[in-house]
Every structure is written in structure tokens, then in C-alpha cells.
Amino acid sequence: MISVIIPAYNEERFIERTLLALRAQGFKDYEIITVVDVRSSDNTARIARRYGKVIKQSSKGVSRARNEGTRYAKGDILYFLDADTLVLPGVLRRISSEFKDSRVAVVTGPITPLENVGYFIRFIFLMGNLSAHFTAKINRPSFTGSNMAVRTGIFKKAGGFNTAISTFEDIDFSLRAGRLGKSIFSNAVRVRSSARRIIKYGSIKFSMFVIANMIRYYIMRNPYKKYEHIS
Secondary structure (H helix, E strand, O other), X not given: OEEEEEEEOOOOOOHHHHHHXXXXXOOOOXXXXXXXXXXXXXXXXXXXXXXXXXXXXOOOOHHXXXXXXXXXXXXOEEEEEOXXXXXXXXXXXXXXXXXXXXXXXXXXXXXXXXOOXXXXXXXXXXXXXXXXXXXXXXXOOOOOOOEEEEEHHHHHHHOOOOOOOOOOHHHHHHHHHHOOOEEEEOOOOOEEXXXXXXXXXXXXXXXXXXXXXXXXXXXXXXXXXXXXXXX
């Protein structure tokens, strides 16, 4: 069974499309757990209840939201997805197939932009995919939380997401999970995710933020405290 865990804060513009894409998978053995920030002031929770379980989260932070969702999960596999991310056909079935190998700890796949964007933003997504593919090959996975599946037992052994950091928390977790088993980048685990943060920041500003944060995380172990809020 796959437990799909989706953190959400004021995501009524995107959440239903995300949930409908999951329902259209044609894969039966899964559940959806949407973790909604109690500060949400829109209809995110009401929409999400039509498709699965909704958990209200009183504390801030995406790491806490993901960890909270796992407390209610019944699945052998945890699949972390963002509220503005659409799974393409066959994704859940492929995730299930990858974990039939008992050595596999964590799985990801390509992420492409949801919006019709220019070449530079597409290049940013491409570089992210190449990085995930390469780091999976060397079993030092740098995977993002918008499209990452992990074996439930591995999640617990790795200690979950680090709630002390708010950026690169997904990279940090995937690296710890990768030490406990094999990491996989599968072209069939493909999603489309909103590029709204890059669009709002601007491509140059976003790229500089990511590069600086990589240096802060990998060298100083001190990533930025937060991202700028976007709507």
C-alpha cells in the first residue's frame, strides 16, 4: 500500500487537480493524507476531504507537516507529493514496482513545469532532474519532496524530516535515507509541478538562491531559514 502525503497551505487553486490526477492513476492500493496548515484561510481542507483523509497541523513548517502525515499513514510506502504537483499516468504502479526490490530505500523521477514557461525555467528543471539522476547513481540521493517515495521502515530509521531546517529539508532527508538502502531515479515516476516560485522570484534570483543554499548546506550545514512566501 502507498500512503500519499501532501502538505498544503492555502492551496485551493491547485489541490483538486493534484488529487484528481491521483484518482485517475487506475491504481487501487493507496490512500491520500493531506496535511493542512490550520492557518489556511481558503477551501483547501474542504476540497481535500472529498478524496481522502485530512489532518490539521497546528505547528508551522513543511517538515513537520510531512512527519505529521506519516503518523496516520497505513502504507508500506510513503509518497511525498506537493499540493501543486500532478502525477502522470502509471506513477503509483511504477513506485510500487520499484519497491519490490527489498534493497530499495528511496525513489524519485523527473519533474517538469506545470505551466507554459520559457527555456530558462525549463533548463532549471532539467538541471534538477540531472542532479537527482546522478546522485541516485552514486547512491547519494538529493531528491526533492515534491516527488519522493520512501519505504516506511526506512523513513523511521532515518528519523523523518529534520524540523530544525526549513529549506533543503528534503535533500537532507533523502541523503539520510540513501545511507540505508538503494536510491532509484525512474523515468516512469514523472510529475508536473508548478514553477510559480521561480516565476515570482525570477529565474536569476531563484538560481542564485539555490546555489548559495547548496553551499550553505553542503559546506556549512546551515541552509537558509526559510523561503520567501508565495501565493
